[in-house]
Amino acid sequence: MPAPASAPETAVDTATLAAWDRTHVWHAFTQMAEYEPLLIERGEGAALFDTEGNRYLDGSASMWCNVHGHHHPRLDRAAREQLAKVAHTTNLGLSNPVTVQLAKRLTEIAPAGLEKVFFSDDGATAIEVALKMAFQFWRQTLPAEPGRQRFLSIGEAYHGDTLGTIGVGGVARFGSIFGSLTYDAIRVPSPALCRQPKGTPPDKACQTALAEVAAVFRQHKGEIAAVVMEPIVQAAGGILVHPPGFLRGMRELTHEHDILLILDEVAMGFGRTGTLFACEQEDVAPDFLCLAKGLTAGYLPMAATLTTERVWNAFLGTHAQRRTFFHGHTYGGNPLAAAVALESLAIFADEHLLDSMQPSIERLHERVAALADHPHVGDIRTCGMIAAIELVADRTGPTPYDASEARGMQACLAARKHGVLLRPLGDVVVIMPPLCVSPAEIDQLCDAAAAGISEVCGG
């Protein structure tokens, strides 16, 4: 092989980059045989710009993680200032000032009792950490209950793509092919209203689901280490909004049976549902709180698993006792990411973001509600800064579109021509922009989504 030429200083043109992209980059969750490159070069606020200078609103918050917008002056400065000190040092047996401060800050803003913070680098790792800690906890707590080796999870849950998180996941189109490689969680159906017979009242859906959980707890007495769930909204499953009271009821049941509760707030944490953490809405404090996506406001990969003193204490002992949590990720607790995460939390406070974003949330709910009468819209679901528009072939029934038609993806691609980037979940068009969007930008997002849907579905 010839020695590589020195990196050219001049920019590579878009056509060349697109060709290299098609040839060499294997994109996540993407059918590469059908992939059409779109090269995003820069961002400003809620907007992204491609290499040709075209502007798009970031309607999926760059995969649900951007919070304050792109190229934010304060976040950029926080990264630069940390970069002038050190970019990375290990968290394995060493520490650094900024990661310590972030841990302290997270315990202050999290629900009561979550005093301990384990850092990793992605949502899936935050869940893996919680699952493994819960499992090991029952072997080491006094009195030990080593029979507690199973997890209860919710149908259509999504907790990541690693083998461990697939074991508790329930989105068939993502995980089913790998089923034989992983363990089998006990699953209860999602309590989401959109999964119940039409007209089911929310409190009935909630009570039925909780009764099923209680029955599973009795049937598997002494076997369940933990329940793992996305609180309030199951995101990747299709924006499945839980009926009020389900989370609260789950906390009461898990307390009653002394089962640990792992809350996956990877997507819902950091303001997405309108409160800083979704579990605040039902005044619930879990045994594990898993955070990632919005933790660094969408800047850098970082995740955190918060837990209690009770769990932590079960791991204490001399090195020789082998009670240590033997788990870690090379970049866990990365100082650059920690500096940005700390600054993001400061912006939340300084800009009163949870209050100031309310007009945009109201606008989003209003605008998508207006699509409810569209002949090919089967359901509209909203919560905080999230809107989901489910496309159907026929509203009576309702009859879904044939999956091979990929109507959701087609509608999102059509919306792109109106200057908006959206990513669907199957035939559900999802609008999940950065929290900093203005009501005018919400209008633009909803106009483009509606136009895309009409172009692809008619009506």
Ligand SMILES: *Cc1c(COP(=O)(O)O)cnc(C)c1O
């Ligand atoms: C995205 C997501 C994950 C996985 O996070 P990664 O950073 O992609 O590993 C886990 N749980 C939920 C609820 C998510 O939305």
